[in-house]
Amino acid sequence: xxxxxxxxxxxxxxxxxxxxxxxxxxxxxxxxxxxxxxxxxxxxxxxxxxxxxxxxxxxxxxxxxxxxxxxxxxxxxxxxxxxxxxxxxxxxxxxxxxxxxxxxxxxxxxxxxxxxxxxxxxxx
Numbered sequence: 122x123x124x125x126x127x128x129x130x131x132x133x134x135x136x137x138x139x140x141x142x143x144x145x146x147x148x149x150x151x152x153x154x155x156x157x158x159x160x161x162x163x164x165x166x167x168x169x170x171x172x173x174x175x176x177x178x179x180x181x182x183x184x185x186x187x188x189x190x191x192x193x194x195x196x197x198x199x200x201x202x203x204x205x206x207x208x209x210x211x212x213x214x215x216x217x218x219x220x221x222x223x224x225x226x227x228x229x230x231x232x233x234x235x236x237x238x239x240x241x242x243x244x245x
Contacts, residue, residue, distance in 0.1 A: 137161075148164050172198065190240070217238065
């Protein structure tokens with residue numbers, strides 16, 4: 122099960138990156154490991170540095186992808202963004218955290234991909 126979940130997540134991240142590129146985002150990094158966790162996608166959208174959390178589901182038995190971001194995960198994403206910005210001060214600029222929800226059909230084709238801009242907010 123963990124291998125299938127990992128494969129589903131990787132597929133969702135690739136689909137999300139392609140979707141973001143079509144929307145004009147420039148992908149800088151994917152799967153950036155930091156001491157406190159991982160950032161799925163780091164991109165640029167005009168003047169913004171954007172940290173993108175991707176959630177992928179094969180069905181809605183566990184709810185919609187966007188329902189899986191709770192307060193603890195939101196706080197962790199903010200901490201990850203701040204940690205990354207400390208490491209990469211050369212990228213200092215306005216930033217935000219976006220969310221991409223990916224739902225897959227049984228054939229692994231995307232059934233729905235939805236971008237939610239500025240999905241996670243906090244005191245910066």
